[in-house]
Amino acid sequence: MSRYRKIINRIFASCLFLLLVSVQNNVKAADGEALWKANCANCHKPDADYTGPALKGWRDRVPNEEWIYKWVANPAAMIATDAYAKSVFEKWKPTVMTGFSNLKKEEVDAIMKYVDDYQPPAPKTAAGGGAAAPETDNSLLFGILTLVLAVVAFILLQVNSNLRKLSDEKEGVLRGEPVPFYRNKAYIMAGILVLFGIGGYYTINGAIGLGRQKDYQPEQPIYYSxxxxxxxxxxxxxxxxxxxxxxxxxxxxxxxxxxxxxxxxxxxxxxxxxxxxxxxxxxxxxxxxxxxxxxxxxxxxxxxxxxxxxxxxxxxxxxxxxxxxxxxxxxxxxxxxxxxxxxxxxxxxxxxxxxMGEVYQFSDLSMGWCINCHRESKVDFFNKETGEGNKFYSIYEKFHNDIKNHKLDSVTVEKIGGTECQKCHY
Ligand code: HEC
Ligand code: HEC
Ligand code: HEC
Ligand code: HEC
Ligand code: HEC
Ligand code: HEC
Known part of the structure; x- marks a missing residue:
């Protein structure tokens, strides 16, 4: 009897452990990004030259595994002694990279892992039937995971109740015949709640989509092509x-x-x-x-x-x-x-x-469509140094300073207020 209980406990414990491990991994990846932003992003981009070289592919260039720690800790010393460091400096001089002796090995590892894993944001699809750019979307994964966990939980609950029944019988405690799961009030309630949630989601989405007419292609009085x-x-x-x-x-x-x-x-x-x-x-x-x-x-x-x-x-x-x-x-x-x-x-x-022979509506003209583009698109921001760009935007002091300090490399429509309600709504 107690052997079964032990097994169940073990299953529970391993589930919990797995969950914790996956959470732990996420934390680590996020750290790499944060460290990168705080220390390196002022001068480097993963995939393009900036003040310093593009870092992607660094592993294939540097002489050995340990090189990176020594380099990050003290570039000036490396340039003086190491042949590869010297060759990089020759290309980028007179700029010398600042040293980061405060960074621990694990932190450098996390940063370089972030660089290795970095994927440029998916390019906007210019045409292509309006198909949205594939996003790195974890929701399907989470959905499947939730489902699996739910099934596991259900099985465990069933096993648990059977075991209880067995142990009760052994100890001679008499209980009424257990309710089968499809008549169990708790399960029925949970089922109703889930259905309610899904139904509500689709109803509301449908209601929001009312009046939208993507692909609308009416017949015109003249076939004008x-x-x-x-x-x-x-x-x-x-x-x-x-x-x-x-x-x-x-x-x-x-x-x-x-x-x-x-x-x-x-x-x-x-x-x-x-x-x-x-x-x-x-x-x-x-x-x-x-x-x-x-x-x-x-x-x-x-x-x-x-x-x-x-x-x-x-x-x-x-x-x-x-x-x-x-x-x-x-x-x-x-x-x-x-x-x-x-x-x-x-x-x-x-x-x-x-x-198009006859015009049809290509975009859905939804609010999300406008907003997404405003989040991604850059305005033709006025560059004080070269005098290029839209002079109207010479008024945003803060952004100019940020660009100068490399905190910002471009200004999106969102930053100038392109997602404020009153800009688009009367
Ligand atoms: C002040 C600007 C600056 C900062 C900040 C900076 N770097 Fe650099 N980095 C450079 C420059 C410039 C070079 C080219 C070598 C030189 O001239 O010193 C370089 C070179 C490198 C190289 C060698 C690249 C190659 O192609 O082999 C690596 C690796 C590197 N940096 C990693 C980092 C990491 C990691 C950080 C953050 C912890 C960082 N850098 C922060 C400016 C910077
Ligand atoms: C700048 C000149 C120009 C203008 C303006 C113009 N068209 Fe045309 N249209 C053409 C040419 C050239 C053709 C093709 C003739 C050929 O290939 O034999 C054409 C063909 C057509 C055709 C036959 C092919 C088809 O599309 O069904 C129709 C109908 C037509 N035009 C309607 C219009 C209408 C309506 C307007 C105004 C909204 C208009 N056009 C404005 C130059 C013009
Ligand atoms: C010769 C004149 C002419 C030219 C050139 C022309 N159009 Fe049109 N366009 C029309 C006419 C007439 C209509 C209305 C009939 C229709 O919807 O087909 C129209 C309709 C449209 C519509 C749909 C408007 C609605 O009802 O919502 C769009 C969008 C459009 N044009 C975009 C363009 C674009 C983009 C170009 C250049 C690639 C272009 N047009 C070139 C004459 C022209
Ligand atoms: C940022 C997105 C966007 C761009 C870029 C754009 N349009 Fe439009 N267009 C729209 C929207 C949204 C509407 C619907 C406007 C409305 O219903 O008030 C529209 C409507 C139209 C219409 C129908 C008549 C009207 O003004 O309502 C025509 C014709 C048209 N566009 C042609 C063009 C042409 C030609 C260009 C390029 C020179 C162009 N559009 C660029 C989004 C755009
Ligand atoms: C393809 C990208 C794109 C789409 C789609 C788009 N916009 Fe924009 N929108 C821009 C850009 C770029 C600007 C900035 C223009 C500038 O430099 O001032 C802008 C500016 C604006 C502004 C002025 C914002 C300000 O702060 O001055 C309004 C209002 C606006 N858009 C409304 C809309 C609405 C409403 C829709 C949807 C129907 C829409 N836009 C869809 C790219 C887009
Ligand atoms: C970039 C332009 C833009 C901005 C900013 C914007 N909206 Fe919208 N909004 C739209 C467009 C376009 C529609 C029409 C969507 C449709 O026809 O389905 C819309 C529709 C709506 C609707 C009607 C429901 C619907 O989806 O059709 C509400 C409510 C709304 N917006 C509220 C807001 C609020 C609140 C904000 C500020 C947080 C806001 N909007 C900011 C463009 C914008």
Whole structure:
């Protein structure tokens, strides 16, 4: 009897031990990063030259295992005596690395492990169907771990209750028939709570997503192909959407902008166009539709007469394009701030428009989408020494000092307030 109990206790103890070990490891890795930031990051980057050399790959360069401790403790002495140290110094002189005799061997190990493990932040995917960059996400691992632990706990509880039953029987204590686990109130309650949690999570996420319309691709009154215009014929986006440079809205061009070219271009002779569902599009017929909207007579090559005296050619009317991108009314978004000031490409937000037959919404336009980009993107920060960058940002004294002292190498939109509610919400 007691033998079983011992086994169970052992299982418990090993589980606990494993848990502690994994926590311990995390603490160590974090230490390496902190030590790195505090001592080395002013001059080094793991993967790029800075004031000192990029450190990744150091193991293959240095002469032996012990070298690193001696070097970190006293670089000047090493440069004087060690051939490899001298060769590095020759490349980086006159800067001499400061010595860190206070760092213990384990601490140097932790720092160098951080350097070895360092992964540059995943590059932003420019196109690629809007797939988010794969993140180092541990939640799946934790989920599986939790599940395994839950199952183990459940089995142990069952074993425990069986053992209790056996020992009770042996000692002659009489108890009522035990409740099977599926009728046990505690289990049922736990089950309900879990279901409630999962259900709530999906309901709330669904509710937040209401009104979002990623991939929305309505049928337009004219099959107007961005691929033909912006792609094949290389017409600049700003020729039609000049507002993106100068104002809040990018604007949709009016009919007369189309007619600048289409008074002359009256048929389509390019590569055959097919819609996504496979139906062919007759480009020339689509251009005729444009003429009908413009009140243009392609035979006489003239606008229709204005017999009803309303100031426009008879039959002319605006094209009722279906708006694809729609932010809710409580959000303020300004194109010129992003295109002209922030130097963002149209494609970052709208996808490869120049390859789209019909435009579809590439990004989900969620709040998280805006905020993530503001956290990652750098502003064109004014550099006092070279005089380059956006002069507006000469006012942020603190950031200028931090950059000078190498505490900061760039300023993100978040730092200038790009995640404050009132910047985006009316
Ligand atoms: C004041 C700037 C500065 C700091 C701080 C600094 N280094 Fe250096 N480090 C350098 C320079 C410069 C060199 C190139 C050799 C020279 O000129 O002294 C270098 C070289 C090295 C090298 C040799 C690189 C190679 O390619 O073989 C290693 C390793 C190194 N540093 C590790 C560290 C570690 C670890 C820290 C933090 C504990 C640190 N450094 C802090 C400036 C610095
Ligand atoms: C010759 C004029 C023209 C050019 C050049 C042009 N567009 Fe357009 N664009 C239009 C018209 C007309 C519409 C409305 C019809 C539609 O949605 O397809 C439109 C729609 C759009 C939309 C969707 C607007 C909405 O309803 O939400 C986006 C985004 C867009 N264009 C981006 C671009 C980008 C990026 C470029 C350059 C690669 C570009 N356009 C080049 C004429 C043009
Ligand atoms: C930072 C992301 C971002 C960039 C960069 C961007 N747009 Fe937009 N664009 C949006 C958002 C968000 C909307 C929806 C605006 C709304 O509903 O008020 C939009 C809407 C549009 C529209 C629909 C009309 C309008 O103004 O609401 C067009 C056309 C358009 N963009 C074209 C462009 C072009 C052309 C460029 C490049 C010169 C560009 N955009 C760059 C995010 C962006
Ligand atoms: C800068 C000149 C220019 C402007 C502005 C322009 N187009 Fe075009 N358009 C062309 C050219 C060039 C072709 C391709 C002709 C060919 O390949 O034979 C074309 C082709 C077309 C076609 C047939 C192919 C397709 O996309 O279905 C349509 C329809 C069309 N344009 C509509 C429009 C509309 C609507 C506008 C205004 C929003 C417009 N165009 C503005 C130059 C222009
Ligand atoms: C592709 C990256 C990107 C996306 C997506 C993006 N932004 Fe931005 N945004 C920027 C950059 C870069 C700036 C900084 C421009 C500058 O230098 O002032 C900026 C600046 C702003 C500012 C001015 C902030 C300030 O402090 O002056 C507002 C407001 C803003 N964005 C709103 C939005 C909204 C709303 C969305 C989502 C609909 C959005 N942005 C999506 C890159 C982005
Ligand atoms: C960079 C721009 C930006 C900033 C900063 C921002 N929001 Fe938003 N917010 C948005 C956009 C865009 C939406 C629309 C999302 C959608 O349509 O799903 C939104 C939607 C919302 C909604 C409606 C619920 C939803 O998700 O649709 C609430 C509530 C909200 N924001 C609150 C806040 C609060 C509180 C803050 C400050 C902590 C904040 N926002 C900061 C851009 C921003």
């Amino acid at each position: 961005h691929k033909v215009h912006a792609g094949v014929n290389q017409i600049n986006c700003l020729y039609c959407h000049g507002g993106a440079q100068d104002g809040k809205h990018a604007n949709i061009p009016s009919v007369n902008v189309c007619m600048n070219c289409h008074m002359a271009v009256n048929e389509y002779k390019g590569d055959p166009i097919v819609k996504e569902d496979g139906t062919p599009v007759d480009g020339t017929a689509e251009i005729q539709k444009l003429y009908s909207y413009a009140g243009w007579n392609p035979k006489t090559k003239q606008y229709n007469p204005d017999n009803n005296n309303d100031g426009i050619p008879d039959g002319a009317r605006p094209i009722e394009w279906v708006k694809i991108h729609n932010l809710p009314d409580h959000v303020y978004f300004n194109h010129s701030q992003h295109v002209k000031v922030g130097k963002q490409n149209c494609q970052t937000c709208h996808g490869n428009i120049q390859e």
